[in-house]
Amino acid sequence: MHGSKESSNYTVAVLGLGAMGLPIAGRLAGRFTVSGYDINAGRRQLASDAGVTAHPSARSAAAGADAVLLAVRNAEQLRASLFGDDGVAAVLEAGAVVIVTSTVGREAIPDVVGQLSEFGVDLVDAPLSGGPKRAGNGDLLIVVGAEPAVLAKVRPVLDHLASTLTVVGDKPGNGQALKTVNQLLCGVHIAAAAEALALADALGLDQDKALAALESGAAGSFMLSNRGPRILEAYTADGAEVLSRLDIFVKDLGIVGDAARSTGLAAPVAAAAEQLFLLGQAQGLGLADDSAVIRVVAPGKRATRRGDGRGPEIIG
Incomplete structure (x- = not known):
């Protein structure tokens, strides 16, 4: 002290x-x-x-x-x-x-x-x-x-x-450097989780069951478990509770891109994730929870299932 x-x-x-x-x-x-x-x-x-x-x-x-x-x-x-x-x-x-x-x-x-x-x-x-x-x-x-x-x-x-x-x-800036690496992974993981759960829905799977299964296997990650339930709330009237704004990852992945370019390093996966968050911001989702990025991948929600054998009904 x-x-x-x-x-x-x-x-x-x-x-x-x-x-x-x-x-x-x-x-x-x-x-x-x-x-x-x-x-x-x-x-x-x-x-x-x-x-x-x-x-x-x-x-x-x-x-x-x-x-x-x-x-x-x-x-x-x-x-x-x-x-x-x-x-x-x-x-x-x-x-x-x-x-x-x-x-x-x-x-x-x-x-x-x-x-x-x-x-x-x-x-x-x-x-x-x-x-x-x-x-x-x-x-x-x-x-x-x-x-x-x-x-x-x-x-x-x-x-x-x-x-x-x-x-x-022992130099100020070292912490920011590692946090930049951390945010590359976090941003990519959120975008990947949203894409995966959108695909599960598009294939006619129950998203809650799919999330539970994915969490328990090799595909599990902190971000999948943390953001997954919020991703599934993204289509509700109020969306998920805002715990981390979508536009924060626009900023953070921008820092990642700048850092990669400054070193001459290609970071194509991070760049792809950044584009999803940028699209979300452009669509008015910047102040929403970052889990709302699923609405960029899949603007409509398969909210109900047909009982006539013809597959899911698209809503939205």
Whole structure:
């Protein structure tokens, strides 16, 4: 722990109280002194209900914090949160640490590190994966790139959030690099799961039974089990509960493509998955759960079965 502070006196500001930031803040509030900010007043109220001290601005939340954990959408929001009109870098004390948990891409990190150093503030590159439920239970995968002495300051914070914490290098940006690889697989797996369940339906199979069978065999994967039930809800009136927006994978697979091109590496499978998510966004599904990508593969749903031996009836 930084200095000689006890956990209860160690202050963490969580900026961004969305699907991941809110359960993260609630989890940390059980051990640390946690303040939080989100542009949405409703999210601030939910954070307050979870034991987080909600603030009306990012700067007031971060002032005097030992660590600032950023759960923002992209590199632009990262820079705005730190150096924009309400940017918090100016109110952080020397020795404070910024923890970047978002997937922003490796290329975004060096400039941010350089600018923070002018304030005497360090950065830990710690993108995470696992979803809101696992965030609230401290069951996240976190991959870290940071100088060892800097990581040591915030290790108790990360350990409280992670069931698996892997230090992949001592340079900020290393965490983003591995998270980019992770997102390649996640995006491809979601797209493949949607395509597989659409094919099961097109072949006249019961999708619930098909999903259960696939999960138990060699074709099973975390993403199939996690997204499969939500994929099957994609055609309901409200769709699946939004736990990970479709447009997040437009952003993440864009980062994957940029990284692959920067190294001269072909990534045709990732590119194909990216096109599905881009089509979904173009069709107005960007704010839907990413499981809605099945509606790109199969816009209509085989919702009923004929009883006359002529096969399934297409609806939609």
